[in-house]
Amino acid sequence: MRRSRFAAYVTTLLLAVGAALAGAPPAQAATGPYVALGDSYSSGVGAGSYISSSGDCKRSTKAHPYLWAAANSPSSFAFTACSGARTGDVLANQLAPLNSATALVSISIGGNDAGFSDVMTTCVLQSDSSCLSRINTAKAYVDATLPGRLDNVYSAISTRAPNAHVVVLGYPRFYKLGTTCAGLSETKRKAINDAADYLDTAIQKRAANHGFTWGDVRSTVTGHELCSGSAWLHSLNWLNIGESYHPTAAGQSGGYLPVLNSAA
Template sequence: MPHRALARAVTALAALLATVLGVVLVPGTAQAATVNYVALGDSYSSGVGAGPYDLSGCLRSQKSYAPLWAAANAVTSFKFVACGGAVTSDVLDKQVSALSTSTTLVTITIGGNDAGFADVITSCRFGSTSTCTNAVNEAKAFATATLPGRLDRTYAAIRDRAPNARLVVLGYPRLFETNWCGWLAMSTYKRTILNEAADLLATVTAARAGAAGATFADTRPTFAGHGVCAADPWIRDVSGVIEAYHPDADGYRYGYLPALNAALR
């Protein structure tokens, strides 16, 4: 085959391979596909517990999993609108406006505050066993009966605003190890029923994410052995009112980030 014809054939083959592999070849370089990433959600996405925080009032930290992933993957654009304390209505009213048809990736943690996360933790940390049990049972009933509809509306709104995006819904970790860890710790029983509530919330969230065509990233395996009362905890105890029972910087880097990476494989 003449050299010029051979060169044209090689060029055509390279272009075909680039299309198949989802990359665009430029002489001397290879560029990954465009990634326009928007991070939505509550405090477990904004990075509460990791610090330091920006001045938005949402307690956003660059040590959260979202900015860590964006930095590691050299995304084309990154919008970080997750906000500490957010419930599903906040995502609908204040966050989905960051999405567009050009958005290619959306991540979110949401639902914990709807189910009364802070009140349940407070009741169990400072209340009696019966007070804790009642609070957990109320949260579980809400998670089963009411939360699914709220999650469905939230995921549908995300799909509507970002129809071309991949949606990854990240779950919440179990917060506690159940070994003995001192007289000042919550009882093993309280920690156990709180972990059971986390399991139920994960089950509900995974089901609704699946129904919406989203990918669910379960963080319980990556946090296993690193809850409160562990030798190397990645969850804060009552070290701060706002940061209590949220991941620390290690939790976001070694718990949440690997779960997101696994979900995107």
């Protein structure tokens, strides 16, 4: 009997080790309710396959929150992210699904507050000096005003969903530098990339102060920026201007989803 029990123990141990060496699939990140908040980078603008009921919010079935929910089957999934959202819009329109049972929250927010659209419009249509000036104005906003607005959103999330694991996703760099690329000058491209880093640094700091997990997409999108030859971001599209400089479906599944998987 003792040998039989010992043999069974050894067999179980060997099976466990073998499974680990073979790379057994990880447990699902969360099975409780999941709520996806934020702006167009979370709603999936640029990815296509928009949910008709989402209207101008343009929530996509190819956005990273929708893909994560499809793969992990949370007990419920509330997708309130919306194109064009600023911090105030999140507070006013997106937090209703949050409660003490919420297990996971993801959010990208802050780019519209900092004037993302106006920065890109200025840099596309005006001179290098005008582009740099507009970026400096955005940086000043990120320094002086954005932290408090992010604090308001993050505090509201914590209050409404005190037991949730919160993942704050950032923004990618837009351009691969040092390449021959039609369109914006190298000066503008570098300044826009630096501005993305500046914004991400500010958001990461506020997220850390609230005990939230930071999801940095810059590493996963590296090699797939505009001018890379394999871009996961839309370039300027005059026919569908709203999708310009947003992730494609591949950018959502290859750039954002792996970061959410890891952070969640």
